[in-house]
Every structure is written in structure tokens, then in C-alpha cells.
Amino acid sequence: MTGFFARTLRAAKAADESADAPLAPIEHSDHARRVELLDSFEKAGLGWFWATDGQGRLIYLSPTAGDKLGWSVADVIGKPLTDLFMPEPDEDPDRNERPLAFLLSARNSITQLPVRLLGGQDEVWWEIAGKPEFDAKGRFNGYRGSAKDITTTRETQRDAERLAQFDSLTGLANRHRMTKRLSATLKAYRNSKRVCALMILDLDRFKQVNDTLGHPAGDELLKQVAARLERIVGSKGEIGRLGGDEFHIMLPDVDDRGVLGELGARLIQMISQPYSINGSRAIIGTSLGVAIAPYDGLDTEELVKAADLALYAAKGGGRGQYRFYSSDLKDGAKLRRQTEEDLRDAIVKDELRMFYQPVIDARTHKMIALEALMRWDHPERGNVPPSQFIPVAEDIGIIKQIGDWALHEVCRQASEWPMELRIAVNVSAIQFAHDDFPQTVHHALQASGLKPDRLELEITESVFMGDNNRTQRMFEELKKLGVRLALDDFGTGYSSLSYLQTAPFDKIKIDQSFVRGATEDGNNNAAIMSAIVGLAEALSMETVAEGVETHDELKLVTNRGATSVQGYIFSRAISHEEVLDRLERGDLTYEPKGPAKYRAERKTVFRRIGLIHEDHRYRVVLRNISKTGAMVEGLLDVPLGTEVVLDLGGGQLAVATVRRSFVHSQGLEFETPLISDGADGLCTRYRVSPYEIEAAGRPLAALPQDAYSLIAGPAAQHSPRRFLQVDPKPSSRAW
Structure with missing residues (x-):
């Protein structure tokens, strides 16, 4: 105890003496004490100093910085500063920071610039700052700067940013990131006249998995679905999970609906294959909606809404299918909501x-x-x-x-x-x-x-x-x-x-x-x-x-x-x-009645469409249509071999040749076969581009139903009409 009191008394005495000592501020001219202060700062590891000469070569680096990195300071002295530091990659499209090389060459001040150190096995990040030095005659003498290690801070920040941008369950982009990425892409693509497709999927019978196998099994199923999506889509697009069982796929530079339909069918097929989850077998399906910018929407909200309507139609059509957006789906969504309301009363009302x-x-x-x-x-x-x-x-x-x-x-x-x-x-x-x-x-x-x-x-x-x-x-x-x-x-x-x-x-x-x-x-x-x-x-x-x-x-x-x-x-x-x-x-025997042979399905329809020949546009009635051809009525005595273009609406133009002709009916063969719209309809691979409409002097907008007229404008009609247009009557003629 005596030793303890003696030490305490000595400490108190030293404190009293210190309190009685006169104040000795560090003057600007007191170089020794200033250097001592900077040495203490460096040794404490709070930060380091660096300097370059007028040619950008390193002439000083705090020794403790070299010690921490395992460098010999002597080995790096004389090297250009840009050989030691690699600027942070520009991962954020909204950032507009100047790179290190530009700042040095322009002799600009450097403020809180993150850089990665080159050459090390581990990833080390510094934040550097510096100011250019000039002599009395204005000659550039190099940079004097400071640095501090931000590796741990950066890793923490990166983890936080990842949590903010990626789904913690599947590792896919989350809603925030997908919205940001899609918005940036559509904005950039609008200026460069490029296209971008968006697919929206949600899983059929996923709730049944949760209900029968439990929520942990549902989470495992979502992980496996995400893995299948990544295998199928690969580098062709970016995939995001927007919560629950909804996924988005962004596909830049794709507007061929044949390609998109094939991808959609493959996604449906692969996702519908059985899953093994903790020894149990799970089976789900998926429905998929597709919209393409700028045809179906220009901005994120418009495009997502279009793809959502297409998904809604796919689910309403029986699930396990894809659908492309078209303007008439808005009416389909209203019909679906009405169906829900009416169906609840259907049993009661017999x-x-x-x-x-x-x-x-x-x-x-x-x-x-x-x-x-x-x-x-x-x-x-x-x-x-x-x-x-x-x-x-x-x-x-x-x-x-x-x-x-x-x-x-x-x-x-x-x-x-x-x-x-x-x-x-x-x-x-x-x-x-x-x-x-x-x-x-x-x-x-x-x-x-x-x-x-x-x-x-x-x-x-x-x-x-x-x-x-x-x-x-x-x-x-x-x-x-x-x-x-x-x-x-x-x-x-x-x-x-x-x-x-x-x-x-x-x-x-x-x-x-x-x-x-x-x-x-x-x-x-x-x-x-x-x-x-x-x-x-x-x-x-x-x-x-x-x-x-x-x-x-x-x-x-x-x-x-x-x-x-x-x-x-x-x-x-x-x-x-x-x-x-x-x-x-007692009549149990049936006689088979039907066509002799199977042929590609031809869908019976009755609606008015446009038929373009030379510089004239006619209104005809579409009676039936298949992937390879169609029958129209409304023009008299059209010769065999006549080439026409059918305007099927929504920017869909199909080049065709008259192969059969009878009075006011013509059988047409398409130059390029139509493709499935994912349900029971047909569509063209490509459509009139909104960029073409914009080039014709119209504002850039999603396609209207009558897109062709916006390009053609008032027909020039330099030549007389070749065919007489008549109003066809409903008939039973079939081809």
C-alpha cells in the first residue's frame, strides 16, 4: 500500500508542477516541435503524408504507411503516383467524379478521393487528399497530401450498399436496384435509339409450397428458382427479385418477339421442373409478361405497368404461359377484375x-x-x-x-x-x-x-x-x-x-x-x-x-x-x-367427323384491318389467320401474285403475297411467318419502331394502335387505285 500512495503522491506533484508551468504554444516558426507533432500523428496511425515532385514522382511517404503495407519506402520513392494508386471504378452511373490521372494532370486539388493500392495481395483502399504546390515564380513543385486507410470503412459501406441493392435471400438485385438500373438504361437508350425488353414473372402455386412445406421450404425454393433464372438468362440480362415470388428480367437491345417468346417458353419450362427441398418434392409453375421499350413504354413506370398487364393476361389465360403487351390488354385487365367479382356469386346464382x-x-x-x-x-x-x-x-x-x-x-x-x-x-x-x-x-x-x-x-x-x-x-x-x-x-x-x-x-x-x-x-x-x-x-x-x-x-x-x-x-x-x-x-356409337389431315391451326376472326398496296391503304376484313397466312375480304378481283402489306394494328406489318383469289376474297401467304403471342393469338416478330415515327416528325411515344398512319401521313397516292373496295358480308367460306 505504501508503494501505491507514493506513486499517487508523485503523480499529483507532477500534475501540480505542470499546472504551474507557463503556456508554450507551438509557433509557426518552431519547426522542430511541428515536425515532432507530425511524427506523433504518423506513428499513431491516424493518417500518413505523401508528396510528389513537379513530374508527379513520389518524393515522400510516411514510413509507418510503408510498414503497414509491407513496403520498403525506398522502393516506391521516385515512382509516379499513378503507378501506386488505382482510382475507384465508376460503378454508379449517377456519379461524376474526375479520375486521379485527370486531377493530377490538371493540377487540381484532390479531396477525399478513394483509391485502391496496386500490387498487394489483399484489397487495400486509401482516401487521399492533396494540394498542388507552386514556388514564388508560379512554377509547379508537385503535390503535398495526406492519406488514411478506409479499407474497413469501405467494406462496411459496401456491405451496407449491397444490402440496400440486393436481395438478401437470393442475391439477385432488389426492387430499388432494378428500378434504378432500368430507369438509367431507358434514359440512356432513348438518346441512342436502342431498345430494352422487360420480363415480369411470378410463380404459380408458390403459396401452396409455403402452406404445405412451410416458409423455410418456400425460401429454399426461391433460391433454387433464382439459380435457374441465372443459368438460363446468363449475361444476356439482369435479374431482380422484387419481393415475394415476383421476379424481373431486364434484357437490353432485344426487341425480336420470336427470341423473347423462345426465352419465355424456356423459362416457363425450366422453372416448372420439379424441385427437391429437404427430401420433399415441390412442383410450381410460372406466368410471364413481356413489354419492350420504346414500343410499349418510354419510362420505367410505363414499361413496368405494360409488363404487369401482360403478366395479368398470362395468368388469366390459364397460367404457365407468356404474353406480350398490347394496348387491348387494358380492357382485359378490367374484364379480369369483373370476372373475380362475378365468379364469387356464380354458385349462389346457379x-x-x-x-x-x-x-x-x-x-x-x-x-x-x-x-x-x-x-x-x-x-x-x-x-x-x-x-x-x-x-x-x-x-x-x-x-x-x-x-x-x-x-x-x-x-x-x-x-x-x-x-x-x-x-x-x-x-x-x-x-x-x-x-x-x-x-x-x-x-x-x-x-x-x-x-x-x-x-x-x-x-x-x-x-x-x-x-x-x-x-x-x-x-x-x-x-x-x-x-x-x-x-x-x-x-x-x-x-x-x-x-x-x-x-x-x-x-x-x-x-x-x-x-x-x-x-x-x-x-x-x-x-x-x-x-x-x-x-x-x-x-x-x-x-x-x-x-x-x-x-x-x-x-x-x-x-x-x-x-x-x-x-x-x-x-x-x-x-x-x-x-x-x-x-x-341407346345411341352409344359415334362416327368420326372432321378434316382428313392435321394442318397448322387457323384462327377464325372477323375484324377490320388495313391492307397496303403501293401507295394506297384499303380497309379489309380479316376472316381467319394462321402463322403462315390469312384470308381477307373487301377487294374485288385481286390478281394472284400481288404483293401487299397487312397492317394488323399496334405497329404490326406483315408482308404477304396473294396465293388465292375469289371475287372479293383473297388467301394470303406471309413472307415471314407470324409467331405465338404465348396464348391463343399470333403476332409479328417486329413492329414499327417509335424511333421511325419520331424521325417522321412526331413526338417520341409508345406505339398507338394505328402506328402505321403516323409514319405514312397523308398518302401521296401518285397512282390510281388498282382495286375496287367493297363492303364484305358475313359468309361461311373457309380456306
Whole structure:
């Protein structure tokens, strides 16, 4: 204790002496004490000093700076300053800082300039400042400056910036970064007359993954989706996750809708492949909307809105598809919202009806079963197809209610038939996911009195998402009831042979996508069909080929061994009253009626479009259209071989040649085939560019519906009209 008090007394005495000492400020002329102060600053590592001569060569660097970097100061003295420091790369397009070399050559002051030190294994960053020095005669003597290590600060800042710009779950760009990048790109591209496409995707059935497997599984699924997107898109574009299950893809310098459609189809196909998550199998899908600047919008808000409308249309069209934006989608979005409102009341108002499509024995052409198909008899819109309202029912959460109603209604009606034919009912994956589904089936059978073996439940492969044990238990419960099970849409994206080992299916349905075009040379669908039939036979299952419409398709599926057939060649779906009438008459045999051969689908339409010949524009009626040609009406006696241009609206121009001509009707062949718009429509690869319209003296804007007139302006019409225009009457002529 004595030693402690002695030290304390000495310290107190020294403090008293210091307090009594006179103040000794460091004068400007006191070079020794000033140098001592700077030495203390350097040794403390608070910062360092550097200096160059008039040629930009380093003449001084604080020794402690060299020690920290492992440099020998003697080795760097005499080197140009620019050989030691690399300026920070300009990663931010909004920054406008001058690089180090420019500042030195211009002899400007340097203030807080981040630079990376060259030559080291580790990444080291300094922040430097400096001022040019001149002598009394104004001659440049070099720079005198300071530096400090900002490596740790920069790493922290970089991490913070990354968190602010990138999605922490997937590592993709987040909403903030994507919006900023898209805005900067569109602004720059507008000046350089370039194009940029935007795709917006969201995942179908993602909520079901969260509900059945849990949110951690949903997060893992999002990571795997992000990885697939990066593999497919690669360096062609930038991908962002904007939250939830929504993704954006920005594709600079792409406006070929054929290329975009192929990419969209590939994205849908790859994302729809099964996922393995913690030992469970998850199956989702995706829908995709596409918009292109400047055709569909000039700025970020306009382009995103256009792509959103296209996505909305893709989901409304049945999901698992892409759509390009067009101006008429605004009306489609309004229709979708109205559909949501009206559908909620459809059951209460007794607007839903069950129709039945015969299932025909492939050899005898006798009806052996029927498939129940729902129809919505809307009081104002008439018959609404299920492809339009079933996805809406899933989105707004009433698909189970509708599905349960359909099951009870079908069982009730089938129990009234005078013959005991089997009846197939489609089951939604969402409906199947409810634990009470077997009880719902049991109640429907009990209430109607229908024999269980007459009921066939058609289930898609998407039910195998999630807990395989639970799915297997569900199958076992259903089979205990005595019902039959059919695997629907086999081979359309989720196929795995593994579940066929245990799943007790009685039938495999061959999707119509394998039937369509199977008779064409070089088409592999026929071989796939044979493989499916062979697999079914090996597993003692029946097969039914869907969507058969032509005689050559019927012959093919029969020869390939399909057990039964469905399609328009025998019958469309008919009402319950028509079923009763046919069964009461005992009329079970159908005669195949339809075209002899399959040909590329030609869509029947009736709308007015423009037809351009030489310097004249005519108004004609488009009667039907396919990828390779169209039929128009409205011009008299147009010679074969005449070259024209069809204005399909929205800047879509299709060059065509008249191949058939009859009075006021012409059959046209397109110079370049049209492409799919992702749904049931067709479109051109390219459109009139808004930049061409701008060059014609109009303001730059997204394409209007009648874009061609903005370029052509008032027609010069130096030559007389070659053809007489008439007003065509509705006719039944088809080509």
C-alpha cells in the first residue's frame, strides 16, 4: 500500500508542477516541435503524408504507411503516383467524379478521393487528399497530401450498399436496384435509339409450397428458382427479385418477339421442373409478361405497368404461359377484375353448369365413359370457358368451393343416367391438398347413390408436390372408397416415373399437346405417344388420347395403341340433357367427323384491318389467320401474285403475297411467318419502331394502335387505285 500512495503522491506533484508551468504554444516558426507533432500523428496511425515532385514522382511517404503495407519506402520513392494508386471504378452511373490521372494532370486539388493500392495481395483502399504546390515564380513543385486507410470503412459501406441493392435471400438485385438500373438504361437508350425488353414473372402455386412445406421450404425454393433464372438468362440480362415470388428480367437491345417468346417458353419450362427441398418434392409453375421499350413504354413506370398487364393476361389465360403487351390488354385487365367479382356469386346464382365430353373406345368407336367439364353461363357474357375462370377461382381462393360443388353435381347427375357409364371429374391440386378431400368424395357418393367404381378422379402431376407420404395416404383413402384414379396431362412438364411405382392409377391421359402435329413429318410426338402407351400397358393401366380432331390423328393414336379417344372428331362436350337423350336412345356409337389431315391451326376472326398496296391503304376484313397466312375480304378481283402489306394494328406489318383469289376474297401467304403471342393469338416478330415515327416528325411515344398512319401521313397516292373496295358480308367460306 505504501508503494501505491507514493506513486499517487508523485503523480499529483507532477500534475501540480505542470499546472504551474507557463503556456508554450507551438509557433509557426518552431519547426522542430511541428515536425515532432507530425511524427506523433504518423506513428499513431491516424493518417500518413505523401508528396510528389513537379513530374508527379513520389518524393515522400510516411514510413509507418510503408510498414503497414509491407513496403520498403525506398522502393516506391521516385515512382509516379499513378503507378501506386488505382482510382475507384465508376460503378454508379449517377456519379461524376474526375479520375486521379485527370486531377493530377490538371493540377487540381484532390479531396477525399478513394483509391485502391496496386500490387498487394489483399484489397487495400486509401482516401487521399492533396494540394498542388507552386514556388514564388508560379512554377509547379508537385503535390503535398495526406492519406488514411478506409479499407474497413469501405467494406462496411459496401456491405451496407449491397444490402440496400440486393436481395438478401437470393442475391439477385432488389426492387430499388432494378428500378434504378432500368430507369438509367431507358434514359440512356432513348438518346441512342436502342431498345430494352422487360420480363415480369411470378410463380404459380408458390403459396401452396409455403402452406404445405412451410416458409423455410418456400425460401429454399426461391433460391433454387433464382439459380435457374441465372443459368438460363446468363449475361444476356439482369435479374431482380422484387419481393415475394415476383421476379424481373431486364434484357437490353432485344426487341425480336420470336427470341423473347423462345426465352419465355424456356423459362416457363425450366422453372416448372420439379424441385427437391429437404427430401420433399415441390412442383410450381410460372406466368410471364413481356413489354419492350420504346414500343410499349418510354419510362420505367410505363414499361413496368405494360409488363404487369401482360403478366395479368398470362395468368388469366390459364397460367404457365407468356404474353406480350398490347394496348387491348387494358380492357382485359378490367374484364379480369369483373370476372373475380362475378365468379364469387356464380354458385349462389346457379350460373355454373356441367357439360360432358364422350370418351370413345379407340377400336369400336363406342362411348365407354364421359368426362365432366364445367361451364359458366354468364348472364351478360354468355358461355365463359374454364380456361378463363378456373385460374381466377384459384387466385381468389374459391376453387375448393367450386370443385366440391362440381363433384356433388356430377355424382347426382350421373346417378340419373339409364346406363352405368363411368364419369371422370377433374380435381384441382388445391382441392386435393385439403385433408378432408376423401370425406368430400365419400359424401358426394353417399348423397347421390352413385357406385364408387363409376367415379374416376382425374388428377394432375402437380399433386405430387410436397409430402409424398401424405399424398400416398390420400391415394390409399380414395382407393378404399372404390373410386378410380386417372393421371391427367401426363408428360407436360412434371413427369417422373418414380411416383408411378406406388401411385395406384387406373388410367394415364395422353395430353393433346402430344397429339397435335404428331402426324407431321419429323415430329417426335408419335414416338413419345408410343412410349407412354407402352409404359401404361406395363403398369396395367388404360390410356386415353385427348384432343383428337382429324382422321389422320385418329388413325395414329389407334395404331399406337391408345385404349380410348377424346376429341372433336367424335364430339364436343354436350349438356346433361343431351347425354340423357342419347343414353335413353341407346345411341352409344359415334362416327368420326372432321378434316382428313392435321394442318397448322387457323384462327377464325372477323375484324377490320388495313391492307397496303403501293401507295394506297384499303380497309379489309380479316376472316381467319394462321402463322403462315390469312384470308381477307373487301377487294374485288385481286390478281394472284400481288404483293401487299397487312397492317394488323399496334405497329404490326406483315408482308404477304396473294396465293388465292375469289371475287372479293383473297388467301394470303406471309413472307415471314407470324409467331405465338404465348396464348391463343399470333403476332409479328417486329413492329414499327417509335424511333421511325419520331424521325417522321412526331413526338417520341409508345406505339398507338394505328402506328402505321403516323409514319405514312397523308398518302401521296401518285397512282390510281388498282382495286375496287367493297363492303364484305358475313359468309361461311373457309380456306
